[in-house]
Amino acid sequence: MRLFNRIWSRTFAYVVLLGFTAFFVVPVIWLLLSPTKTDHELVVGNPFAIGTLHNLSHAIHVMFTFEDYALLNWLKNSAIYSFGGIVIALACSIPAGYGLAHTQFIGRRTLLGVTLFVMIMPATALVLPLFLEANAVHAVGTPWSVILPFSFFPFGVYLAYIFYSSSVPKDLLAAARIDGCNEWNVFRRVALPLARPIIALVTFFAFVANWNNFFLPFVMLPNSTNYPLPVGLQDLLAATPAFNPGQGGQVPIYRPELAIATIVAMAPVLIVFLFAQRSLVSGMLAGATKE
């Protein structure tokens, strides 16, 4: 009887798991197969049918040469904005978290509260004020109008704060002071090297957020040569007859080609994730156990 029950609960678990797997994996498979088909096959054919290599290379060719290699240009822009934002975010958030965790100053608690508050505030809510601000300093349309808002990353400050206050004992820093470090060296030689998992974590989260951010660059950058990928994709959508029947003048883009662009936009996040996975896990566990 008991064995019977166990088999049933197992089966049930597997069915649920398979259901969810199918739910999430099917669209991905469909997307990956799309560029191998023609636009017509894509719509009417078996969704899991595999098309031809010829279709694939055609789609790639069309997509990459579209508007004088615009896709590559957007890819480059995305990389510059994302990494520019990350570098500044790291340079600010790690020392800020360290300072909040290990020094006493007036307003420290207030600052922590504010950090938490802006962290949970949706980024899109800030886009319009930021635009007005950028406009006031004549930065609209420049890369800085995107990079600077990207580098504002309170979540990173909070992560660093949690890490330093929970996983780096005060005595460790005291030991460094006694061993002859001034305050800068305490940070540089002891606190910073210890933060490696947190640096990986902040880098990853900031990268995903920046790379996928659509609204802010959409508002800030009027010129198509400055677009990052998500905004460029939206441009492509507008050039696709199936989605924008009224489109005219431009070279039309078809859905298999659009799928290529989507895959190009997704790939970097996947790759970064695969490489960062190990330090990410250790970063998320940071503070869970005391050293």
Place this chain on the structure above:
Amino acid sequence: MCPVTLEKLTKVYPNGYEAVHEFDLEVADGEFMVLVGPSGCGKTTAMRMVAGLEQISSGTLRIGDRIMNDVSPRDRDIAMVFQNYALYPHMTVGENIGFALKMKHTPKQEIVNKVRDTAEILGLTEWIDRKPGQLSGGQRQRVAMGRAIVREPKVFLMDEPLSNLDAKLRVQMRAEVARIQRRLGVATIYVTHDQVEAMTMGDRVAVMRAGVLLQCDKPQRIYDSPVNIFVAGFMGSPSMNLFEASLGEGARSLRLGSQEIVLPASVLAARPSLVKYANNEIVIGVRPESLAMAGPKRSASGNETVQFEGDVDLIEALGSEILVHFSTDAHRVEAEGMYSDDAEGLEAGSITRPGDGVARMAPDTQVTIGSRIKLQMNTKRLYFFDAVTGLSIEE
């Protein structure tokens, strides 16, 4: 030549708590000073003030001739071993040991040599490329020691460096630390709440309680003539038996519970001021090893001994000796926070209930649980304390 002088050192924490109160201490060059006291009495705070990790609220700290109150830790030329070792987890053992030298811009080759020598002294050569996370507690403790001794500092500070080790390793490291300190001849302040460490390691021992220094002297002197009830009870394991008693007319007798003990004249001769306590409450103390079974005949020094009776509750056989726990109807006295809660204290038999006493006797002593025994002690080994102030009545 670098003595350390603490003059009326006081620490008031930002929340208003006074953790150390007008603390005076002078550690001579090369001296091993043990700072001992119950948990929370301010030992770490006092040490951190010497290290410069904690602002001094008032008082003066001198190292050598220099006033150090406002000198930053890195300029004090002190080395410290932390209670939890505080090793740099991202550096290897070798890098940990050599870190201070590196920060002093010592030439590379010299660092390598010194680190190698230090590792050898401490038996760490094998682990020099490991990270602290891959070491056992005892090995980590030695790395922490290595980090301190490689610098050849003016002063060593050690905050309960052995408290995280198991009992056996602790005994072994106790000797090792003392040996290294003797060889380097550096003024050392060693914090512990373990009175065995205090007795065995220090040139002198400073006993603290609630932020105040009670007594600072050679370990044997502290053991033999404690200034008050607290020091008497704290030093020694099992601790001194302390009972409420009242002194009779002319201080010639002592009432202990329902028993009347006649005191020989020599007691009063040695402590004339006892007369002042005649017909008054006092506290008497006797160390467990000073108690013996009263034989059928009085011993040779018969007129110098006194006797009293107790019921045997418990006998603990420790192999080399037995601890006989007995109860009397006298009130046992306990100074607050007198007993350290650390495991070694428990092993050694401080599991007496209030009202009980302990006697330490030879293993072949004939006693049975439940029997009533006659205990005797030499009056020279009897301690008298003022019941109100707790101070020892010495003369």
